[in-house]
Amino acid sequence: MKIALIAHDRKKDDLVQFAIAYRDILSEHTLFATGTTGLRVIDATGLEVTRFRSGPLGGDQQIGAMIANNDMDMIIFFRDPLTAQPHEPDVSALIRLCDVYQIPLATNMGTAEILLKGLQKGFVDWRLIQERRG
Numbered sequence: 001m002k003i004a005l006i007a008h009d010r011k012k013d014d015l016v017q018f019a020i021a022y023r024d025i026l027s028e029h030t031l032f033a034t035g036t037t038g039l040r041v042i043d044a045t046g047l048e049v050t051r052f053r054s055g056p057l058g059g060d061q062q063i064g065a066m067i068a069n070n071d072m073d074m075i076i077f078f079r080d081p082l083t084a085q086p087h088e089p090d091v092s093a094l095i096r097l098c099d100v101y102q103i104p105l106a107t108n109m110g111t112a113e114i115l116l117k118g119l120q121k122g123f124v125d126w127r128l129i130q131e132r133r134g
């Protein structure tokens with residue numbers, strides 16, 4: 001599975017802790033991240049992560065493009081709900097594309113934990129269901 005990791009600045013410590021805690025599961029998948037988030041995760045975990053541009057410079061849009069190309073399976077995006085982001089339209093667009101393409105999206109640690117544990121147990125069958133519906 002291809003998983004994107006993204007965190008706004010005040011949520012980066014949380015995402016790093018999360019990546020350390022779930023390193024074993026994450027290491028079984030192909031990881032992507034926005035620029036600064038990816039650097040933090042790589043430094044803390046040693047995981048292999050393909051880094052895109054920083055969020056404000058287009059990183060969210062690069063991940064959105066992967067979603068639109070049916071080339072991304074899960075997004076873990078720890079958003080900061082208390083700080084205005086200069087690139088809020090990009091953030092909204094990424095979340096919108098997750099809904100357009102039925103991509104599992106966690107915007108906080110509670111949901112992210114359930115998604116990763118579900119992924120580990122093979123719960124992610126939505127593409128098969130979608131294919132069956134034609």
Ligand SMILES: O=C(CO)COP(=O)(O)O
Pocket residue numbers: 006007008009033034035036037038053054055056059060087091
């Ligand atoms: O801004 C972001 C997501 O909207 C994250 O970007 P960085 O990982 O480069 O800080």
